[in-house]
Amino acid sequence: MAISEEHAGRSYPPTAPYEVSAAKITEFAAAIGDANPAYAGEQPLAPPTFVAVIASTAWESMFDDAELELALRRIVHGDQRFSYARPLRAGDRVTAALTIDKVRVRGTAEIITTTARVETVAGEFICTAGSTFFHSREALT
Amino acid sequence: MSAAVVVEVGTALPSLTVRLTRADLVRYAGASTDFNPIHYSERIAARVGLPGVIAHGMLTMASALRVVTDWAGDPSKVIAYSVRFTKPVVVPDDDAGAEVVFTATVTALRHGVATVSIDAACGGVKVLGAARADVDLGI
Secondary structure, X not given: OOOOHHHOOOEOOOOOOEEOOHHHHHHHHHHOOOOOHHHOOOOOEXXXXXXXXXXXXXXXXXXXXXXXXXXXXXXXXXXXXXXXXXXXXXXXEEEXXXXXXXXXXXXXXXXXXXXXXXXXXXXXXXXXXXXXXXXXXXXXX | OOOOOOOOOOOEEEEEEEEEOHHHHXXXXXXHOOOOHHHOOHHHHHHOOOOOOXXXXXXXXXXXXXXXXXXXXXXXXXXXXXXXXXXXXXXXXXXXXXXXXXXXXXXXXXXXXXXXXXXXXXXXXXXXXXXXXXXEOOO
16 A cells, blocks of 8 residues: 555654764765854764754655655655754764654655654754655656 | 844845755765765656756755855854755756855844745756745844
């Protein structure tokens, strides 16, 4: 059975703890071409959109959910919304838990709205990452 | 942003032009762990109906926020950030890549929080919609 409106409300267990490292922050900041000094030094902050590194692991729990019959190459990111209690810092150990908020089926496409809640392993809330994904169902050769 | 700078509705932030090449997409794929092949394979991109290899929406989103954090200085002032990916940024397999121009304006100011609206254009086409960052000015 493919993804349908009935999958709204489905939640996935939190991802395995991810430790934010200074090295990964350096790599990410370089990849987005951002030389902000806050991302360097002894106690670097992670760029705000670094959260996607952790959220994407949570998105994978949904993409890999065999029951939903989703194919990564047929998924397009429609929108992204972050709301932060504080920035991630090197040394934070965090998890992300994904919930499917809403599914709309439009012909051969599905519009999937999700929220990933990111918190530290100690339970401190860091941010939410809300996303909309468009998935096309067309059989492809 | 120095304390002497007056922030009001209508304040324009310094704009930013970013050039994205295939090498940048490969680098972002590795850094972000987003290995969707539409961001590196012409063949797969064509197969799913895209006009070519496209940049990760999240890379465009990250680049757009640099306009705000370059201005605000401290990225921890960003308390919310959202975008809609309206058009793909097609990145050709050449040295020039795709040029994206980001401009931004303060569109609201409430309780010390500035809402900055960001425009992103590639080849004159708007690639982000409703891009907004809330910045806590701490005032």
